[in-house]
Amino acid sequence: MSARTARTTPNVLGGLAGWVWLAVIIVPIYYILVTSLRPQADYYSENPLSWPSHPTLGAYGEVLANDFVRYFGNSVFVTVISVAVILSVALMASYVVVRSTRRSTSRLFQVFLLGIAIPIQATIIPVYYLIIQLGLYDTLWALILPSIAFAIPLSVLILTNFMRDVPGELFESMTVDGAGEWRTLWSLALPLTRPAIVTVGVYNALQVWNGFLFPLVLTQSAETRVLPLSLWAFQGEFSVNVPAVLAAVVLSVLPILAAYVVGRRQLVSGLTAGFGK
């Protein structure tokens, strides 16, 4: 990298393009924010990109009064349960893949690998049929179970890659000390793969939190509505009240923004989730 910093002439053209792209990214986000703070009456008269002359949180109040808290709670419930189950079952499966010497294990791993190539969208009709048959239609479990299933392949892959770096001697010394497999998993594999677990957790939390297709197809009533679907529903209900719709957008992204501020590194690595190289 030293070669590039040692350059004498700064890359003016590159820098300029960088700022242009920043504008492309920031203008829509800035627009969402200022519009959500604008009174509805001013929406039609003020310049859309100007700072509101009478900024108000009224739109936020309106959104919160429209069951937003319930949708938020539903999203938290679905995300927390899904991620907790994904991490537990994927960790156990990865441990088997890495530590088992049976031949069937590598085949198991290949089955999971295949799963990465399955596009979720394409299986939605049988999933819908299955959920109805199980009597889970329009419940939050209808969202949790398929979300877990489709997250397993990539999660197992990342955890397995990471766990393979743990020296085998460590595992063997645990065995020599008389520790069972569960104990080894709990007190050796788990702590040593913590960074990968955080990555997988963040990645999947983002996927489940922002998921749209499963809620759209597998739930129906307002009781089971999650956030992305509620945004869509708000757009239908408040179609003329653009500030309120955009306030809902801001509220829906706040928890993830908070997570981004706190754990940017984990989130970045979580999003690329080992796709690098």
Next chain:
Amino acid sequence: MSVAVAPRVSEAREQRARRPAPGHRRGPSLWMASPALVLFGVFAVVPLLGVVVLSFMSWDGLGDPVWNGAGNWGRTLADPVTQNAMKLTIVVTVVSWLFQTPVALLLGVFMSGRQRYRAVLSVLYFLPLLFSAAAVAIAYRALLDPNFGLGSALGVPWLSQDWIGDPDLALWVVLFVIGWCFVPFHSLLYQGGVRQIPASMYEAALLDGAGRVQQFLHITLPQLKYTIITSSTLMIVGSLTYFDLIFVLTNGGPGNATRILPLDMYLTGFRSYDMGKASVIAVILVVVGLTVSLLLNRLSGANKMESQMEGL
């Protein structure tokens, strides 16, 4: 971090292979993997097989599916709406790739620089990834409003067109918004790729008097070969699954101007209650997606497939 994992993995695998097989232990019981296997099997593998079966049945989404033979297939393939959806999907895939790859690649190179302002910009570039597709689509619907949107803000009449209501413009809007959502992700991949290129290569080039453009063409670009393949695979397979964004942004319209295959499948199945036909479209999506993944993996070298997948 994840980027650094890949090379170490192969090393670890070699070590594992060299280690004498411990005859006395066979490792943990397969039962430990069974929760993952069962959940994945029931809610992912079974539906994948189920969609093939359903493509040969009629079902209105309420009663019981009834055997229908190859009827759905003939009727779906002959349907002009679906044919148009296929054409649109190809257009969206190709144009998305042509637009996103150069932008993401150059942006990744830019972000890999160690200058302070570039680090700050990289933090901001990441923001679109935090929004759900529904949120992005809703924001753009408001932003592109011909009367109260960007056009009136900047006073540029050209921007005040009916972007989403005009069948000739809507597809371009969709392509742009897809790019806005996904370029940040791919530029992260490229940033990671560029940072793995050994600095010594650039030092040598500098001694040889190579300029910035020559360094990019002769070092950066060839060194990014595998990143380009990974990114392109994800991008092309991803094009087959853009659903929520377009669903909220245009719902396939105006008319059928933005009705790409995944949307065609949803609307056929859950709005027209023709699940058999929708399943045919789903099978097409799966087959095309798998074929493209396999072909692109072949491109990266005959034996690269497995390591590429494992290094994913």
